[in-house]
Amino acid sequence: MSIRIGRVLATVVAIVVGLLVLADLFVSQWPNSFGGFSQIINVTGALLVSWAAIVIAFALFLGFANVISVHWTRIRSQKPGTIYSGILLLSLVGTLIVGFYSGGPNSYGSQLVFDFVLQPLEATFFALLAIFIAAAAFRAFRIRDLETFFFVLFAVIVLLGQVPLGIYLWPELPVIKDWILNVPTLAGVRGILLGVALGTIATGLRILIGADRPYTD
Amino acid sequence: MDDIAKQVAHLSPAKLALLELRLKRKAAPSDTPEVILPTGDITEQVARLSPAKLALLELRLKGKTVPIDTSERIPPTDDITEQVARLSPAKLALLELRLKRKTVPVDAPERESPTGAIAEQVARLSPAKLALLELRLRQQSADTLDIPVEESLPADIAGVEVETEIPDRPIDLSILTDLVDAESESEVKEETPAWLSDLPLTREDAPPAQVEAVEPTETETAETGMEELDWLSGTVFEEIETPDWLLDGLGVSDQEGATPSSSDVAGFVETDASSPPPATAQPTPAENKSGWLATLRPTDEALVEDSESKTAEATGMLAGLSSLLPAEKSPVPSPEGKKDDLFEAAQEFYNIATQAPQPAVLPVPLTRREKMVGNAVKAVLYLLFIALVALPLVPGLQKVVDAETDRRVPWTEPAGDSSDVLDSQRRQLISEQLGIIDLQLPESVALVSFDYSAATQGEMQPLAEAVLGRLKGQRMRIISISLEPEGAAIAQKTLDDILTKRGGQYGLDAVNLGYLPGQVAAVRELATAPNALSAIADFKDGLKFDDPARAAWNDVQNLGQVDVIVTIADNPATARWWIEQLEMAPPPDGGERFLLAATSANAAPLLQPYRDSNQLNGLISGVNGAAAIEAGRNYFGPARKMLDSQSVAHLIIVILIAIGTMVGWMPPDKPPASSTAEQENGQNVATMNKEKES
Amino acid sequence: MEIVGPLVAAILTLMVFSYILGDNVLFKLAAHIFVGVAVGYAIVVIWYQVFAPKFTTGDFIGTAPALFLCFLLVFKIRPVQNSLTSALGNVSLAFVLGVGAALAIGGALLGTLLPQILATANISLNPNHYQNTQNEAGLVEWLNNIIIVLGTVGTFFYFTFAVRANGVLGGLREGFVRFWAGMGRLMVIFTLGALFANTVSSRVALLVSRLQFLAELPGKLLGG
Structure with a gap:
């Protein structure tokens, strides 16, 4: 019973809050205020949005809690990889100690951690992608018909047109690259954006009318 | 060996669909002229599945919400027989298989560990088998109990970790499939894999929860009532879950009233078919994540239309774009005319079920x-x-x-005569995209949002420095914020750097307001709140604009006093938040406000339409854009x-x-x-x- | 620190790069250190930037409901299926999703759909509207605009109107849709080609930047 009440409550919250914020969006487009009505909506909407921002930030904490609990369990159950989990938690706790002891993210300690540990690691992980993209370029492209031909052709022109080297190969290359990006790609992306917008609206509406309830278990 | 189950479980819906397709394609017997009717019972068929397929099947069954007959409430029960009886045929088959595969000596000590009375019951194999038998007998008679089993996938905690650990590089699914198939042969002979024995135990572990899930609820009834809203269900997000080979052609089978007794396969198919289309399928976080990409696929119906796309990718986000992928094309038995759809579905299932593992796909093991x-x-x-x-x-x-x-x-930058093309292109780029900055008066305010993290700093940092330099060159006052936690530190570093190089003092000429939480909500709040900027303490000193030390910023309260907004974003989504939310919140004083985007190269094409519609007043991207700005100053910069x-x-x-x-x-x-x-x-x-x- | 810091950074960089020789201990070590530090750092930032100010600056009352919602969210850490606490946690999630859905709808409608449709609709296909169709520039602009309009409509059709229609007009409609979707398909292929190239460019930049760090390191260490 209480569970059902919980579900209904969640659905009601999503619908009411969503409609209020949506109303705020449209009301703020109106020129006049209808006797303070629009102002009430505006204030309410703004308040709800600001609360949501805080809850979203807190939700990140939950993700972190998950990471910690996974690795803590792994250590306790002595599963393979315990040592790595230990290192993970150690570096986490170390970062926390440095951060809180030295007084926040702008403190000297946190800056050191960011500049010399976090930034190089994170950046290098993503740098590895380039190498694998190169490998994929070799394996993935097979021209079978006109369509794949165009795909590869456009990709190659843009690739070469983007770097100064392309000019040596063919002076017109950068110009053609610009044309590709400004005309056919613009058209294609705009069509995609319209579709995305429609999809977003439909998905959002489903949440606002309670047809979709991704927040329930 | 639990790797496979895990691997499959970790796959995104699109990838799952792809994997499925691959498995399906392999099944197509190109050399068999005559299709053999599915005769064997479902248990056998399931038993023949390779581990990958089993895992897939399991996943599907878990994720599926079977409809409820609200008129009939089935009380929770501890009776194992009853529980087994409620399982759908496919699950039954799975259970049976598990029971068969279980080797007692190895697992016995573990199973005796405290798992509750029901688990013990299951451990004693004979009752379960008895129940199974009983059920089979009962199934022959008309009444099949179809009980909703609502099991949401366990929140995948490890997924978070895996994602961060492993660089996101293209994973060749065919390889995974091949691998899986190659190993499946030896697999069958082995004792019960760990992942196989997991499910029944966990299911038994928490009987009360299970029971509650079984209990039909009002809200679920509401779900089924939502069918009128089908026009809404055409959203692409929804579609990801639906291309389900298990459900292929089932809508038709329902109408034709095939009876469960026609064959076991038909029964299997039928029970699932009696469910309404999963219009209520709730997108899991994983699905939401790929929202942008998910839209890049047409609906299934489009593919049915195209007869030649039978051999193309029929599912997943790559649907329809067959020729772009080096997927092996193998003939799929094409339906001649509008035959019995149920028969086709059954046939397809049979094909998959009977397909032998094909180590031949791999070369001789290295x-x-x-x-x-x-x-x-x-x-x-x-x-x-x-x-x-x-x-x-x-x-x-x-x-x-x-x-x-x-x-x-x-070296590669052309010199002399041949440099004309590049030079004129760069000049044009700067004047077209950053011309707005040149029009600003000294002391006007620019809000720069550092919407990138350390991950993409390699590409974004030169651009950020170049753009900030440009703003500083116009002697604008700069406020920086960030929508990413790491962005605050990056912004501070960049500002300090620029102030050192170009002259200026932090707190007077520039101030960093740090990280703003809430993503799109943060942008909305910033765009509308009357004290959006003056209420935030800065990142470095923790001072607000009303502090005496920030006297230079007294005139700035909110976005109304900001002349130019620049988002330095490494992805199109963040830039779109800015564009869309600012569009909805015009500047309070009715004045003009400019929005520039400095983005990574991969985001730029996706934002080009906004530049074209003048929602963006400037769009510059990547190393190229940064180099153009640097070249304008004759500076050999990063x-x-x-x-x-x-x-x-x-x-x-x-x-x-x-x-x-x-x-x-x-x-x-x-x-x-x-x-x-x-x-x-x-x-x-x-x-x-x-x-x-x- | 001027020397030790960059050295540590370089070692960590090389540890990650070691992955190209195959998965190994150093890489795994780096990966786990990374996750730990990233999570720790984000916690510090969020605490100091988001939550600490709420408690210190007297803003507490105004944000109390938000903090209450955060508290409810705690129940989702270890969700017990279908328990009351989990249901309460869902209220928090529902709140966030409600706000998110509303913002997304508004943004998509007023920020993308209408402006983009208007932008396309404002394009004139009448050659007389182009000042100088006689010379090359005007002609090219006109042709480009034709491509943009056809391409946009086609792509939209390709992705959106794929449902088969029945009835007398169904066939007509289908032919119509098929024509546009064919056009759109071509345009999507062009677009994907360009997107692929740009993605490559982005990723390569990340690699180059890391290599730049390594290449300039000796000079930095020796010189400074």
Whole structure:
């Protein structure tokens, strides 16, 4: 019973809050205020949005809690990889100690951690992608018909047109690259954006009318 | 061996669909002229499935919400017989298989551990088998209990970790499939894999929860009532879950009233078919994540229309774009006319079920030595690539045009007459995209949002420095914020850097307000709140604008006093938040406000329409954009230093594409060059995948 | 620190790069250190930037409901299926999703759909509207605009109107849709080609930047 009440409550919250914020969006487009009505909506909407921002930030904490609990369990159950989990938690706790002891993210300690540990690691992980993209370029492209031909052709022109080297190969290359990006790609992306917008609206509406309830278990 | 189950469970819906498709395609018996009718019972068929398929099936069954007959409430029960009776045929088959495969001596001590009375009951195999038998007998008679079993997938905690740990590189699913199939042969003979024995135990572990899930609720009834809203369900997000081979053609089978007793396969299919289309399928977080991409696929119906796309990707986000992918095309039995759809579904299932594992897809398993050699060759090639790209970065190898002042330029940047094209292009870019900045008066305010993290700093930092330099060059006052936690530190560093280089004082000429939480909500709040900027304490000193030390900023309260907003974003989504939310919140004083986007190269094309519609007043992107700004100042900065390497890398990749294409043109019946190279490569990736999983 | 810091950074960089030689201990070590530090750092930032100010600056009352919602969210850490606490946690999630859905709808409608449709609709296909169709520039602009309009409509059709229609007009409609979707398909292929190239460019930049760090390191260490 209480569970059902919980579900209904969640659905009601999503619908009411969503409609209020949506109303705020449209009301703020109106020129006049209808006797303070629009102002009430505006204030309410703004308040709800600001609360949501805080809850979203807190939700990140939950993700972190998950990471910690996974690795803590792994250590306790002595599963393979315990040592790595230990290192993970150690570096986490170390970062926390440095951060809180030295007084926040702008403190000297946190800056050191960011500049010399976090930034190089994170950046290098993503740098590895380039190498694998190169490998994929070799394996993935097979021209079978006109369509794949165009795909590869456009990709190659843009690739070469983007770097100064392309000019040596063919002076017109950068110009053609610009044309590709400004005309056919613009058209294609705009069509995609319209579709995305429609999809977003439909998905959002489903949440606002309670047809979709991704927040329930 | 639980790797496979895990691997499958971790796959995104799109990938799942792809995997499914691959498995399906393999099943197509190109040489069998005559289709054998599905005669065997479902248990057998399930038993024949390879581990990958089993895992898939399991996943599907878990994720599926079976409809409820609200008129009939089935009380929770502890009776194992009753519980078993409620299982759907497919689940039954699975259970049966598990029971069969279980080897008692190994598992026995574990099973006796405290798992509750029901678990013990299950551990004693005979009752379950009895129940099963009983049910089978009962099934022959008309009444089949169809009980909703609502099991949401366990929140995948490890998924978070895995994602961060493993670089997101293209995973070749065919390799995974091949791997899985190759191993499946030996697998069958082994004792129960751990992942197989997991499910029944966990199910038994928490009977009360299970019971509650079984209990039909009002809200669920509401779900079924939502069918009128079908027009809304055409959203692409929804579609990801629906292309379900288990449900293929089932809507029709329902109408035709096939009875469960027609055959076991039909029964299996029928029970699932009685469910309404899963209009209430709730997108899991994983699905939401791929929202942008998910929209890049047409609906299934489109594919049905196209008869030639039968051999194309029929599911997943790559649907329809068959020719772009090097997927092997194998003939799928095409329906002649509008035959019995149920029959087709059954036939398809049969094909999959009876398909033997095909180790032939893989070449002869490489020996350890061959593997090592392959890995070594690959590593050497990678290192070669890196070395070539790194070469122009060595300071000693850079082109010095003026030895006295140590003025350098990129080697690849054309000089003399041939530089006209590049120069004019760069000038045009700057004037078109950053012209707004040049129109600003000194002391006007620019809000710069650092919407990137350390991950993409390599590309974004030169751009950020160049754009900030441009703003500073116009003597604008700069407020920085960030929508990413890491962005605050990056912004602070960049501001300090610019102020040192160009002159200026933090707190007077520039101030960093740090991280704003809430993503799109943060942008909305910023755009509308009357004290959006003055209420925030800054990142460095913790002071607000009303502090005496910030007297220079007293005139700034909110976005109304900001003249130019610049988002430095490494992805199109963040930039879109800015564009869309600002569109909805015009500046309070009715004045003009400009929005510029400085983005990564991959985001730029996706934002180009907004530039075209003037919702963006400027769009500059990537190393190229940054280099253009630097070149305008005749400055050999971080971006121009990268240009040579960028050129080399692009050239190498183009050459690789060319070679790959030519290799692809080689006749396929001559295995050597193309296939071995590819397979060897694939083998390596597969090995890497496997190692990573372990 | 001027020397030790960059050295540590370089070692960590190389540890990650070691992955190209195959998965190994160093890489795994780096990966786990990374996750730990990233999570720790984000916690510090969020605490100091988001939550600490709420408690210190007297803003507490105004944000109390938000903090209450955060508290409810705690129940989702270890969700017990279908328990009351989990249901309460869902209220928090529902709140966030409600706000998110509303913002997304508004943004998509007023920020993308209408402006983009207007932008396309404002394009004139009448050659007389182009000042100088006689010379090359005007002609090219006109042709480009034709491509943009056809391409946009086609792509939209390709992705959106794929449902088969029945009835007398169904066939007509289908032919119509098929024509546009064919056009759109071509345009999507062009677009994907360009997107692929740009993605490559982005990723390569990340690699180059890391290599730049390594290449300039000796000079930095020796010189400074």
